[in-house]
Amino acid sequence: MEDKEIRKAGLKVTAPRLKILELLETCGEHHVSAEEIYRLLLADGEEIGLATVYRVLTQFEAAGLVERHRFEDGYSVFELNRGGHHDHIVCVTCGKVKEFVDDTIEQRQREIAEDKGYEIGDHSLIIYGRCRDPGCPNHGKADNKD
């Protein structure tokens, strides 16, 4: 099943590639680092190298199968490209990430690019804030001002 997508990307169908793709499919909206993928596969009994995980993720990204994001700390996290574009809102306290799409913002971006003399390509919008989840260390603290 995933064979098709890998072949379409011009890549050989190998165990590491299949396993990484499978794992990403189970992740849904969860964003995982290369290191996490590596450890999860190891724990699953797979024999795989960290370098391979990085290589494959980069290839998948180039092929449009996978998206890479860099949140505040600057390190890479990955997720399956599930078709539609979306942006992210991240809790700076607990790290929780939610996704959103806003047509107004998307439209304004196209207008801004046009206005500034750019042919628009991609974009990255990340909102940082504090979530109100009971489990978040931030929970309860009324309104911290720093």
Add this chain to the structure above:
Amino acid sequence: MEDKEIRKAGLKVTAPRLKILELLETCGEHHVSAEEIYRLLLADGEEIGLATVYRVLTQFEAAGLVERHRFEDGYSVFELNRGGHHDHIVCVTCGKVKEFVDDTIEQRQREIAEDKGYEIGDHSLIIYGRCRDPGCPNHGKADNKD
């Protein structure tokens, strides 16, 4: 003159801090890396260490004097905090950066944060595209689709 700002940040007024602040002032809307700052100061005859540049930039950032951004490649670039917030549009071909502010987008972000149950803090919006400058390698190429 810059003494005031440094002191206000609770930091001692030292040659490295003054020089870095001065240099950033000459940069205007240009975004510079720590390494660039380091080399520019060295070329200017200053005796300074790269570790100090990083340390000072981090302190300035914490004090709100300086802003740090990470464009596509993930490395840090810095600019003086010139008061108002702004976002960036970057040419993926030549690297040219322009700044913009859009009230509609800013407002929608606040609504999204509210909607998703986050107390909004900062955000990072970077549009990637291709500029139409005569000097840009992209110039002339009608509309490349990859």
Add this chain to the structure above:
DNA sequence: TAGAGCATGCGAAAGCTTCTCATTTCCTGC
């Protein structure tokens, strides 16, 4: 002007990511 403490420069180290290379695996054509 002297003292306490903060800041600096240097080199070493951290942490993520990429590279190198010998070995293995995949895939095409027989």
Add this chain to the structure above:
DNA sequence: GCAGGAAATGAGAAGCTTTCGCATGCTCTA
């Protein structure tokens, strides 16, 4: 099914940005 050539892998070394540790130097207050 099998062999050959190309592509991919795993392991460790290396690369790069950024941070740390520490002996020395500088600032600032009194």
